[in-house]
Amino acid sequence: MLAVGPEQIADWLRALPVDALPGIGPRQAQLLRDYGIHCVGLLAALPPATMQRLLGGRAGRLAADRARGIDPRPVAGVLRELEWLANGEVKLCRRAASRFVIS
Template sequence: MIAAMAAAVTAPGAATIVGHGPYEIAAFLRPQPAVALPGVGPVSARSLARYGITTVGDIADTPPATLQRILGTAARQAHDRAHGQDDRSVVPAVAPKTISASRRFDRDELDPDQHHRTVLGLIEQLGARLRDEQSVAQAVTLTVTYANRTSTTRTRTLIEPTAHTADLGATARELLALLGL
């Protein structure tokens, strides 16, 4: 739960580090808006706000009996999660085998700057899709198809699986250089 909440407030390419100790977890959770807590949707957040409970820290500080009157059966779960306790099991999602992006030129493109811009644009698309799907890439493959319909493919396994555009872009630029276009 903490990791998912941290990922939700972290900009692409950045990192949010939350320590594993109770003080670090509380320091991260308490200022978050109530609606950021899993299980507290917009309707529950509005109900809580009518009582001045607008942050996760407010939920943690509210007596369970009061939360029960406001939220009903969801009160215990909200109270536990506001204290950093989540009893849901972690089930890793199966990553897709491949995702791709392509760009077809209307004519033979001989400009190396255009090649770089195109590859980096495609990598930005892929990075955004990976982050939207909460997935990572383990390798980058670059395929170039020529006017005579032959193609060349190069693949590089990443040092560490990632969805960060900068890392994907660096690998894609290396592959493009290997093609020697």
């Protein structure tokens, strides 16, 4: 089980690859990687307007919000995704991977 406290959310998200974000599919992930955006932290650093230009209006807004830890869905709606992440199936960016233990 993975436990991330509220004070660690931004750092934990920052370490994930872009395709770990809900709503980012293979094509969008590849497009972002083509622009050098491979981790959620890099995605979160972009202005939302840039994300909208890259991914389209709604998808860009959702990606910008989720990269910053903003997700209006009820917690029960994301438990499956968090379980997937906690099972270690996601590779963290090397720089930040050492900060978290997934067991």
